[in-house]
Amino acid sequence: MKKFTKALILLLLGFMVFNLYSMEKFSFSVTADMRRYSGEGKYDTPEYFRGVVEAIKKVSKSAFMVSPGDIDPPSQVYWTISKYLGKDFLWFPVVGNHEAETSSDMDWILKYKLDKNGDLPPNIVNWGPKSCKKTTYSFDYKNSHFIILNEYCGGYGTEEKKKTSGGNITDELYGWLLNDINKTKKEHIFVFGHSPAYPMPDYDTVRMRHERSSLNYYRKNRTRFWKLLKKKNVVAYFCGHTHNYSITDISGVWQIDAGHARGIGDKGSPSTFIIIDVKGKYVYSRTYRINDKLKYKIRYINRLR
Numbered sequence: 116m117k118k119f120t121k122a123l124i125l126l127l128l129g130f131m132v133f134n135l136y137s138m139e140k141f142s143f144s145v146t147a148d149m150r151r152y153s154g155e156g157k158y159d160t161p162e163y164f165r166g167v168v169e170a171i172k173k174v175s176k177s178a179f180m181v182s183p184g185d186i187d188p189p190s191q192v193y194w195t196i197s198k199y200l201g202k203d204f205l206w207f208p209v210v211g212n213h214e215a216e217t218s219s220d221m222d223w224i225l226k227y228k229l230d231k232n233g234d235l236p237p238n239i240v241n242w243g244p245k246s247c248k249k250t251t252y253s254f255d256y257k258n259s260h261f262i263i264l265n266e267y268c269g270g271y272g273t274e275e276k277k278k279t280s281g282g283n284i285t286d287e288l289y290g291w292l293l294n295d296i297n298k299t300k301k302e303h304i305f306v307f308g309h310s311p312a313y314p315m316p317d318y319d320t321v322r323m324r325h326e327r328s329s330l331n332y333y334r335k336n337r338t339r340f341w342k343l344l345k346k347k348n349v350v351a352y353f354c355g356h357t358h359n360y361s362i363t364d365i366s367g368v369w370q371i372d373a374g375h376a377r378g379i380g381d382k383g384s385p386s387t388f389i390i391i392d393v394k395g396k397y398v399y400s401r402t403y404r405i406n407d408k409l410k411y412k413i414r415y416i417n418r419l420r
Contacts, residue, residue, distance in 0.1 A: 138395030139258040144177040145389040147355030147373035152380035154191025163378040168199040170411035175390045183355040184211020184309030187220045211309040212280040215267035244291040260301035264308040281310040281329035284340040304349045317359035317384040324357040
């Protein structure tokens with residue numbers, strides 16, 4: 116009996132170790148709103164977006180980076196990423212209000228080869244609706260599904276004639292999102308857009324920006340959008356726009372505002388980047404912020420699932 120018990124314990128331990136090493140494990144990085152503080156020349160120093168990229172390389176083997184908007188000029192952001200993370204490093208840009216209003220930015224993004232990985236993961240599995248076919252899309256990586264939304268799809272908003280820099284989850288965009296999210300069978304779903312659904316103050320400085328010019332400008336559409344995320348068990352919605360970092364559980368879905376990655380280019384809140392670690396059924400976020408010595412140090416760790 117003792118031999119049987121010992122053998123059973125060893126078998127269970129072996130099974131646990133096997134599961135630990137066989138589970139889906141990867142990390143990805145999130146940076147936002149590095150607008151104007153990247154690229155060659157004056158801003159090619161550790162004090163700006165370059166410092167963010169160099170810090171990411173030190174603390175994580177990110178499979179790719181997603182940037183939730185205000186990345187203009189995108190060519191310069193891509194230059195910094197390529198130089199300091201490598202030409203083959205995968206970057207998924209999200210359209211923000213400044214890209215949407217700048218034709219040269221949109222021209223570059225439309226020409227940028229998002230699917231350069233081809234059929235290898237992460238690979239694009241669904242392109243967007245008619246009015247933003249190449250700037251709204253979804254891709255899969257291991258046990259996770261990633262959805263990139265252009266919240267300026269078809270213009271700044273179609274409910275009213277007024278413009279808002281916060282964008283809008285229009286009927287067209289919502290319909291595409293609903294169809295896409297219904298198709299995936301992946302364990303985790305992450306959604307990215309530029310504007311917060313619920314604007315929040317910065318975690319450290321309590322600065323508030325875009326309180327009335329975010330997705331909440333079109334309140335009914337914002338509420339419909341969030342209900343869908345909740346219903347479909349989305350892990351998190353990532354955004355930018357405010358330049359303020361925050362992480363908030365709203366009705367069971369995390370809203371993570373990535374703040375800004377400008378380095379010393381915006382002193383109203385600390386420059387920030389986020390690493391998301393997926394470990395099988397578990398998901399964690401690590402938030403790094405710049406300190407007085409211009410070094411990026413981990414500030415917050417959250418279990419998202």
